[in-house]
Amino acid sequence: MKPFGLRTLISASVIAGTLSLVACETVQTTQGGTVGVDRQQRMLVSAQELDQTAAKQYTALIAEEKKKNALNRDATQVARVRKIADRLIAQTPVFRPDARGWKWEVNVLSSSEVNAWCMPGGKIAVYTGLIDKVKPTDDELAAVIGHEISHALREHARERASEQMVAGSLISVGSALFGLGDLGQQGAQYAYMGLVGLPNSRSHETEADRMGVELAARAGYDPRAAVTLWQKMGSISSNETPKFLSTHPSSADRSRDLTDYSQRVMPLYLQAKK
Incomplete structure (x- = not known):
């Protein structure tokens, strides 16, 4: 029997390690709600690991x-x-009952940047650039904050x-097995982002x-304010990134x-307004 070569042994070792990485945990981060969010999510990074990292970043940033x-x-x-964030936070148990136990914090950061975010665990920030330049109504500001809270509820960062951890391992394995070299590996990374990475971000x-x-x-x-909000956001940037290169859906x-x-x-809105 022909003995295994060194490359075969290395390849087998790398494949075995990659297969262990690909064995992600399938989780149900949120309930579907009225909008029916039911896409399966596969996680490799633990929630605790990401929460600890996010907490350190948040403390340093503040x-x-x-x-x-x-x-x-x-x-x-x-x-x-x-006030707006508190009303939204009170509704989060519809999607995640455990969210009522999160240590929510809401801050306003003085910056010209048009931005807002919600870190894992409920740390929210709205930038003054968004308030000053977009001039959102309360309904539109609720759309911004609700959107960012939803990223945290759904654990999109995790x-x-x-996904990136698995993809990086698979690309490295492919490069090692097929001798693609640095240029080939870079091409594989671009292909991954175009076919998988960016569309997933849009989802x-x-x-x-x-x-x-x-x-x-x-x-x-008023949920209809989300439409006018993104129309305002679109008008701020006249040069919209082409859809196929964007992590966000096109404006249309x-x-x-x-x-x-x-x-x-x-x-739901009409009921809440009674």
């Missing part, structure tokens, strides 16, 4: 913002953002980290859009989807 005197400078803005954005309008509706904010696709789903949750 400390830096305090040092710059950029944390919660305008009491009126802070009160407005927190899912992306898991995350769509899920957050749909969950966000439901949170807003249940909290008594997003508008159609939000119009559809905001209508689906209108009964």
